[in-house]
Amino acid sequence: MKEIKALLADDEEQLRKYLKAKLAEVWPDLVICGEARNGRDALDLIAKHHPEIAFLDIRMPGLTGMEVARKIAGACRVVFITAYDEYAVEAFEKGAVDYLLKPVSRERLEKTVKRLQEQIAAQSKPPSEISEKIERLLAGLADRKGMAYLRWIRVQHKDGVRLIPVEEVYYFQAKDKYTTVVTKGSEELIRKTIKEIAGELDPDQFWQIHRGTIVNARCIAQVGRSLTGRGVVRLKDRSETLTVSHRYMHVFKQM
Amino acid sequence: MVISGKKINWKKFLSALAVTAGLNTLIAIFLTYLGHGKGFFINFIFSQSIGLSICAWVLAGHAFFPALSPLSTLLVTGITMCVGTIAGSFLGSRLAGITLSAFLQGEPIPLAQLVVLGLLFGSIITYFFFSREKMARADALVQEERIKRLSIEKESLETRLRLLQAQVEPHFLFNSLSNILSLLDTDVGNGKEMLTDLIRYLRASLSRTREKTTTLGQEMELVRAYMNIYKVRMGDRLRYRVEMPNHLQDRPFPPMLIQPLVENAIKHGLEPKIEGGEIAVLVQDEKDLLRLAVCDTGVGLDEKSVAGIGLANIRERIQTLFDGQGRFILEENSPSGLKAILEVPNERNQGPPRG
Numbered sequence: 001m002k003e004i005k006a007l008l009a010d011d012e013e014q015l016r017k018y019l020k021a022k023l024a025e026v027w028p029d030l031v032i033c034g035e036a037r038n039g040r041d042a043l044d045l046i047a048k049h050h051p052e053i054a055f056l057d058i059r060m061p062g063l064t065g066m067e068v069a070r071k072i073a074g075a076c077r078v079v080f081i082t083a084y085d086e087y088a089v090e091a092f093e094k095g096a097v098d099y100l101l102k103p104v105s106r107e108r109l110e111k112t113v114k115r116l117q118e119q120i121a122a123q124s125k126p127p128s129e130i131s132e133k134i135e136r137l138l139a140g141l142a143d144r145k146g147m148a149y150l151r152w153i154r155v156q157h158k159d160g161v162r163l164i165p166v167e168e169v170y171y172f173q174a175k176d177k178y179t180t181v182v183t184k185g186s187e188e189l190i191r192k193t194i195k196e197i198a199g200e201l202d203p204d205q206f207w208q209i210h211r212g213t214i215v216n217a218r219c220i221a222q223v224g225r226s227l228t229g230r231g232v233v234r235l236k237d238r239s240e241t242l243t244v245s246h247r248y249m250h251v252f253k254q255m
Numbered sequence: 256m257v258i259s260g261k262k263i264n265w266k267k268f269l270s271a272l273a274v275t276a277g278l279n280t281l282i283a284i285f286l287t288y289l290g291h292g293k294g295f296f297i298n299f300i301f302s303q304s305i306g307l308s309i310c311a312w313v314l315a316g317h318a319f320f321p322a323l324s325p326l327s328t329l330l331v332t333g334i335t336m337c338v339g340t341i342a343g344s345f346l347g348s349r350l351a352g353i354t355l356s357a358f359l360q361g362e363p364i365p366l367a368q369l370v371v372l373g374l375l376f377g378s379i380i381t382y383f384f385f386s387r388e389k390m391a392r393a394d395a396l397v398q399e400e401r402i403k404r405l406s407i408e409k410e411s412l413e414t415r416l417r418l419l420q421a422q423v424e425p426h427f428l429f430n431s432l433s434n435i436l437s438l439l440d441t442d443v444g445n446g447k448e449m450l451t452d453l454i455r456y457l458r459a460s461l462s463r464t465r466e467k468t469t470t471l472g473q474e475m476e477l478v479r480a481y482m483n484i485y486k487v488r489m490g491d492r493l494r495y496r497v498e499m500p501n502h503l504q505d506r507p508f509p510p511m512l513i514q515p516l517v518e519n520a521i522k523h524g525l526e527p528k529i530e531g532g533e534i535a536v537l538v539q540d541e542k543d544l545l546r547l548a549v550c551d552t553g554v555g556l557d558e559k560s561v562a563g564i565g566l567a568n569i570r571e572r573i574q575t576l577f578d579g580q581g582r583f584i585l586e587e588n589s590p591s592g593l594k595a596i597l598e599v600p601n602e603r604n605q606g607p608p609r610g
Contacts (some may be wrong), residue, residue, distance in 0.1 A: 011526075012430065012488045018437030038529045059426070061529045083429035103433035148559045154587070160594075163556055165567065200558075203520040 004120060005033040009042035009065065010057035010081065015102065019055060019081070022104055027113045039063025046072050049057040053116055055100075058082045069134050077111055077119065109213060144233050150200035153181055164188070166206075170219040170235055171242060172197055174212030207251050209233060209244040223252050268318075272310055274383075279306035301347035308343030309336055312572070336374050359550055392565055409575055417511055423460050424518075431484050438487070442505045449487050455480040460511075471538065473505035474513050481514055485521055492531025493521070501539035506545075507602075509576050512569060516595045517551040521566050524553020532592065545601045552592040566595070573597065 005028040006023070010016045016035050023030055027149045033049040036042035046054060046068075054076050056065035063071070069078045084102065089099065098112055138235060153164045171182040174194035176196035196202060198208055208214045222234040223244070231244030231252060244252065283299040316335035320327070346355055431453050438446030459477040475497055482495045517534065525532050532552035539546040566585065573581040581599040588594045 001541050006403040011492075012434065013490050014434045014437040014441075014488070015430070017441060018433065021437075023439060040529070059526075061527045082424040083433065102429055103436045138546065150558055151560060152556055152585075154558065157586070159586070163587065163593075165570075165585075167567065168570075 003031050004029065004053070005031045005051040006053040006055060007034045007036065007042065007045050007049065007051045007076075008032060008055050009036040009039070009045075009060065010055075011037050011060045012057075015057070015081075019104055022106060022109055023113075026106065026109050027117075039065070039068050042068050043071055046075065051076055052120060053077050053079065055079050055081055058085060066134055066138055070138060077116060080117075113190070115196065149202040150197070155181065155186075155190055155191060166201065167218070169216055169217075170238055171213060171215040172206075182238070207248075209242060209248045209251060211245065211247075213242055215242055268314060270468040271314060272307060273307050275310040278302060279303045282306065297351050297353065301344075304347035304350060305340060305343035308346060309339035312336070312339030312342065332378075333374070336378070340374070340471055373487075413572065413575050416568055416575075423457065427518075429487065434488050445487065449484060452480040452483045456484065458515075468507045469510045469523050470504065471499065471506045471508045474508055474510065475499055475536070477514055477536075480532065481517060482521075489525070489531060492528075493525060493534070494532070494579045495536070497536045499536075500540050503538060503540055503545075509572070512572065512597060513547060513549065515565050515569060516597075519595065520549050520551035520553060520593065523560070524551040524555065526553075528554045533537065541601065543601055544598050547597040547599075548593045548594055550588050552588060555587060555592050569597075573599070 008016050008019055010019070010196065012124065014089070016037075020032055020035070023032070030053075033051050034045035036045050037060075039060045041062070042054070042056065042060070042065075043063065043200050045051075048165070056066070056068055056078055057084070058065040058080055060068075065080055072078075080233075081102060081104070082099065083102040089101070099117065099176075100108060100112060111143055115169075149166075151166055153166060153169065155162045155164055155168075158182050164181065168183045168186065170182045173182065175189065177193060178189050179194050179197055180194055181190055194212055198206075198214055205217055206214050207217050209231070215235075219235050220233055221236045224232050224234065226243075230246075233242040233244060235242070279302040280299065283295060283302040286302065287295040288299045312335040313332060316331045317328075320331045353381050431449070433451065435446050435450050438449060456477060459473070459480070460469040479497060482493070486493050486495070513536065517536065525534065535548075535550045537546075537548045537550065539548075566583075570583045573583045577599050581597065584594075584598070586594040586596065
């Protein structure tokens with residue numbers, strides 16, 4: 001019988017050792033053709049050795065185990081390993097992808113090994129729909145992360161670049177080609193146009209109220225009208241007011 | 256507090272007199288309208304004298320005899336009103352230059368009638384000021400309640416944030432336990448050491464949630480235990496150092512502020528980086544402030560990184576713990592990684608004396 005090769009991928013050395021030792025007990029004939037300590041190495045080693053099985057840790061630097069599985073797209077059978085990830089585990093239970101929880105117990109490993117041996121003996125190909133399943137899993141996980149809006153403002157300071165969380169910004173004000181970022185107690189100039197920023201911010205949290213002004217909705221204390229009928233925004237904790245141009249009055253009229 | 260206050264509040268005293276004077280004028284107009292007395296001028300003098308006298312006596316009475324019970328308040332009010340009425344009547348007659356009986360148009364028992372009138376008038380004034388006082392007191396009570404509620408809210412917010420921060424991450428726990436399990440097969444000595452560190456970390460995490468302050472020394476021990484665990488797990492991918500002046504060991508410090516920064520640096524900075532990197536925890540005793548920095552050489556923050564929940568939590572805690580006197584700054588480290596800096600007021604007097 002042809003020898004069966006497996007690849008182990010985990011960024012933690014002890015955990016690779018442990019799995020290797022446990023596999024040696026449960027499946028002495030299995031050849032470990034490579035050990036990867038990150039996702040990229042795993043991908044290279046799979047391409048080089050063409051193992052029948054890949055044990056992939058989910059959280060790895062470089063590429064995650066799931067990203068590796070997607071890239072190899074059914075080239076070998078995949079068993080995911082995770083310490084704890086309620087979402088992923090739930091997803092695995094729905095899909096037919098095999099997974100192991102760390103620390104891997106002998107009983108659980110025996111079950112997995114038995115299933116792998118049966119599939120390989122039946123010479124069934126790695127299920128082609130597996131990559132679809134992983135695709136769906138990844139899409140589900142990505143959904144949870146939400147849209148990629150701007151979350152940090154990089155500001156040049158005398159001792160380096162400071163990162164200000166966008167939630168702390170009261171408003172952005174255009175200033176020539178740059179933009180002034182105003183927080184509760186500071187004003188900083190950044191090298192970005194207001195237009196660039198407008199496109200990157202979460203529109204639910206930041207409202208454009210003027211061609212040159214974007215305000216953080218959570219920092220608005222009051223919206224009123226001036227004697228000339230223009231909208232005026234009063235802020236929490238800051239004394240200045242912001243003008244709402246006619247073009248953007250609709251932002252408040254919906255309320 | 257005019258009535259029942261031990262100290263006389265002159266501003267309120269005068270404002271009470273002014274209101275009374277206005278009332279008196281109305282009474283004088285009313286009496287004149289009824290055709291009573293000898294014209295508005297005389298009525299005005301009498302009503303002002305009697306009214307102001309009652310008011311002054313009642314207020315003075317309450318200022319000097321604090322209200323001990325409803326009965327004593329009633330007694331003080333009654334007596335001062337009678338005295339005020341009589342004194343005011345005589346004052347009025349002197350000022351107007353006519354006798355009392357002339358003013359009262361020869362009624363049979365003028366003084367008794369005057370006293371009844373005075374009592375009525377005084378009761379109205381007393382009631383008026385008492386209710387005003389009561390309202391002010393109710394307002395003060397509401398204010399007090401609000402302050403109390405706010406401070407309770409602040410307290411519970413801090414507790415909640417601390418609990419959140421002290422949560423042991425399951426991923427961390429299970430990965431660490433798996434490592435120990437493996438070490439028990441291959442390197443028992445190291446396994447025992449790691450288990451000791453994990454116990455130290457767990458004990459600190461669990462008990463810290465109930466404590467409000469700990470010391471910088473204890474916090475650093477927790478941080479070291481935490482990094483030791485990661486050192487075993489990550490091997491040569493992690494290097495770390497802790498630098499803190501020795502005299503800061505016993506300085507009181509809020510729990511679970513430094514460790515989450517280290518956790519953040521490892522989780523979001525070094526773990527995702529293939530070659531790993533270094534963490535430096537630096538504590539500096541500066542003149543007016545204590546500066547704590549957790550610097551890593553990890554992957555750093557992308558402008559769209561979501562790595563903010565733990566950090567936002569710390570920011571909020573710094574605000575509540577130090578009443579806006581503390582700062583949390585995030586900077587980019589060069590050539591890569593992040594510097595998380597806490598700047599808090601340097602309260603050196605609070606520490607126990609060093610032997």
